[in-house]
Structures are given as structure tokens and as C-alpha cells.
Amino acid sequence: MTKVADNVNPHIYEKGSEREIxxxxxxxxxxxxxxxREVFDLIRNINDPEHPLSLEELRVIEESNIRVDNKExxxxxxxxxxxxxxxxxxxxxxxxxxxxxxxxxxxFKVTVRVTEGTHASEHAVNKQLADKERVAAxxxxxxxxxxxxxxxxxx
Amino acid sequence: MKKxxxxxxxxxxxGIVWNVSWHPAGNIFASCGEDKTIKLWSKEGQEWxxxxxxxxxxxxxxxxxxxxxxxxxLASASFDATTAIWDKKSGQFECNATLEGHENEVKxxxxxxxxxxxxxxxxxxxxxxxxxxxxDEYECEAVLNAHNQxxxxxxxxxxxxxxxxxxxxxxxxxxxxDKVDNDWxxxxxxxxxxxTVWSLxxxxxGERLATCSDDRTVKIxxxxxxxxxxxxxxxxxxxxxxxxxxxxxxxxxxxYDISWCHQTGLIATAxxxxxxxxxxESEDSDPNAPTFELICTKLDAHxxxxxxxxWNPKGNHELISCTDNGExxxxxxxx
Numbered sequence: 077m078t079k080v081a082d083n084v085n086p087h088i089y090e091k092g093s094e095r096e097i098x099x100x101x102x103x104x105x106x107x108x109x110x111x112x113r114e115v116f117d118l119i120r121n122i123n124d125p126e127h128p129l130s131l132e133e134l135r136v137i138e139e140s141n142i143r144v145d146n147k148e149x150x151x152x153x154x155x156x157x158x159x160x161x162x163x164x165x166x167x168x169x170x171x172x173x174x175x176x177x178x179x180x181x182x183x184f185k186v187t188v189r190v191t192e193g194t195h196a197s198e199h200a201v202n203k204q205l206a207d208k209e210r211v212a213a214x215x216x217x218x219x220x221x222x223x224x225x226x227x228x229x230x231x
Numbered sequence: 232m233k234k235x236x237x238x239x240x241x242x243x244x245x246g247i248v249w250n251v252s253w254h255p256a257g258n259i260f261a262s263c264g265e266d267k268t269i270k271l272w273s274k275e276g277q278e279w280x281x282x283x284x285x286x287x288x289x290x291x292x293x294x295x296x297x298x299x300x301x302x303x304x305l306a307s308a309s310f311d312a313t314t315a316i317w318d319k320k321s322g323q324f325e326c327n328a329t330l331e332g333h334e335n336e337v338k339x340x341x342x343x344x345x346x347x348x349x350x351x352x353x354x355x356x357x358x359x360x361x362x363x364x365x366x367d368e369y370e371c372e373a374v375l376n377a378h379n380q381x382x383x384x385x386x387x388x389x390x391x392x393x394x395x396x397x398x399x400x401x402x403x404x405x406x407x408x409d410k411v412d413n414d415w416x417x418x419x420x421x422x423x424x425x426x427t428v429w430s431l432x433x434x435x436x437g438e439r440l441a442t443c444s445d446d447r448t449v450k451i452x453x454x455x456x457x458x459x460x461x462x463x464x465x466x467x468x469x470x471x472x473x474x475x476x477x478x479x480x481x482x483x484x485x486x487y488d489i490s491w492c493h494q495t496g497l498i499a500t501a502x503x504x505x506x507x508x509x510x511x512e513s514e515d516s517d518p519n520a521p522t523f524e525l526i527c528t529k530l531d532a533h534x535x536x537x538x539x540x541x542w543n544p545k546g547n548h549e550l551i552s553c554t555d556n557g558e559x560x561x562x563x564x565x566x
Contacts, residue, residue, distance in 0.1 A: 213336050
């Protein structure tokens, strides 16, 4: 039996354009700080666990919900579940965390949270995603890591 | 000038180093982490070096290690749901007993002051008390299900068989054995933190407890016994533990560990902002509303989160800390 998705008919949005390469991007003498767009590009193509769509297409992730502070070495990502009772919220958050853990320099402290007011168990999901010990234990679970790797793999 | 001077940086582990533990003699320490190994370190001249590596005891991350008060046994708590007991009766360190029973990750392990009892806790929300019943024999005395979430830390009172546990449910609980029916029960619940309590430490008298939390505060709790002078209400003859001090505004991220030196009285904290902080009680501190001053802030103590801090039990101002990238550091606090 295949599990029926929580949200059978999610609203699908159009993908944004690719990052425009500017002349300063190509200039080796200009320091390229990691910015919101770069973090967005790292996570926009993560696949939804239930639909053959990216988190960007479902508007779970938006560039305006990302904050980067290079001085403080912090990255904040808010993600918006498609429905308030989405049972996949923790898994989606974990996939975002894992992707950023692997892709960003280790100096960054990454905080992944549900966009305020968009999920019924927002507080519980946020607390779990913020608990590094539980995230570390989850990442030792091979089945879970396989699922996350499928989500994170770009098609 | 009060400062933490770095004595040595040790790189022996791969990945997260979760915990370091001093041998009671203060001349050896054990470390453990994500790489599933335990390393025993001691000093050769001025340098700390690895003396022994314990492998194959656990299938997953080793979260915590603890020496028995006699220094002959080392217990290790692992995400593989077991706790291993190591000793060197045969001449070299071997795992001679494995404690099984927890449903999943074991998060912490601690020996009672007599060395006759052991406590473990874990993700399954339970705290287990084990009794040493013979050579390499351990029996479960009690399974305590007082917490309703993941239990992060267990720690015994410095002189009595009073056990404390800290949890993801934001509370700290205390347990002891009822001598009449040998039943272990929860005798106090300490409520005040607003998020996960990660660690706790008794002071040398055992009448005070320091706790640290994801809510970025440290709290000091004081025991009020029956018929106390202050008039704090005590019910059922069990002491009341009251939060008498909250250190807030000092830490900018989750506080993962706290160590209260029984010799010097200094409190050290390990924080997710990569900083080690040291607090000292003020000289004119009121016992019922104590004040603690931040006397040292070591910025960038590690390149990543500080997971653990622990004072040398000999009171020589040595401190060990560890972090996520395999690094352990030894510090000396200079007054």
C-alpha cells in the first residue's frame, strides 16, 4: 500500500531564474561573502518527500525567508510547510539542515525553523531541529539518511 | 588578570567529541565521541598524549564516559542503547560488562559516590539505577519514568545516594531510595528553565545545584531541608529545592555543559557560541539570593560549539573542553 500524501494537491509555483553572474563574481580580487541567494541555491532543489517537486516549487523555501550574517557566522532558514498538519515537516527541516551542514563552511551556525504560524506543531518541530544531539543520532539511522539523501539529491 | 591560558590542543578523534572525563586522581582523562572510540590520555613530560584507545565496545556514537570514584572502572554510554563497563583487571583495559535495557540512545552515565550504584538515562525518557552486585555483575534496581521527554544527563550528589536528572522536558528531577521498601522514587521536580536542560552540577556540599539550558541561562538551586530557618515550605519531609539565582544575558546560544569545581568553587560553562565562561560567587553573596560574577570569557575557545567542560578534580585550575571537529583543549585558569 502506498501512503497517501498529507497534501494531495499542493499548489505549485514557478521556479525562479538562475543566479545572474555579475562581473564582480568573476573578479578574483573581490571577496565573495556567502549571501542569501547562495544559501537559497543550495536548498531550492531539495525534493519534497511526497511529491516529485522541489521545495522551491512548493514555496516551502523562499529567498526572503533566509538570513545570512557573515560577521556572526549565522544562517537562519525559515521554511513553510504546505499545510499546517504536514507530518513531513521535521523530515523537510532535517533535509535542509543536512544539506547546509554538508555544503556550508563549518564556521556557520545554522538554524532551521518553521515559518511562524504555519504549522500546528511548530514549537515541537523547531525544538527537535535545534537539538544537535538528536540530529546527530538521527543521522546515524541508515534508513533515515537514505531518505534524506534522496530528498537532497538534485535531479 | 584573570584568563584562560591554552596549554595544549589535542587532535585524536574524528568528528564530534561529545565528552571528556577526568580520572579521580586528575592525571588521566578519557574522551569519547562520534568515532565510536574512547581515548585515554595522560601526561608525558609537559605533553598530554594518547595512552590507550578503546575500540569495538560500541556500534554507534559514544555520548559520555565516567570514571568510578575508585578510578578502576570506566563506564561509557552510547547511542547504541548500551552502557559498557571497562576495567584493567587483566592488565589492559577491556569491556567486561554491558548494561542493556534502554530502548534507544543512552545519553549519560554516572557513578554514585560509593561506587556501588550506577545511573543511566536516555532518549526513551527513562532513568535506570543499577547496583554493582559482584565482579562484573550489575543488576537493575529501578527504572524511573518521571520525565516525559528525552533525558539528557544524570549526576549523583557528591556524598549521598541522591540522583539528579536533566531533560528535554525542561525540568530537573531528583530521586532517592525509600529505605523502608527499597523503592526508588522521584522526590523533587525543579521547574523554571524554559527549554531543554542539558547538564547539571552539584557544588561540593551537595546542597546546591547548577543547571544549564537551551534557554541560554544558568540556574542555581538551593536545598531547603525540613524546618529550615528561612521558612521555605517542605512537604512530606522531602527537601524543597528552590531556584535562588538565574544567570541570564551572558550566553548567546544553547549552554551544553556546566562544571562546578569542588575545590575552588568556580563554575565553567560550555556554550554553542564557541565560548567558555567562568563564574565566581561574590564575596558578599547572600546564601538565599546568591550573586555570581562573570570573571572570564574565553572567546573562540573552539572553532565550533563547546560540548563539554570539566575542572580537574584536584583543584589545580586545569580545565578540559571539547568540540565538534575532533579537538580537545586543555586550559589553565590564571587568577
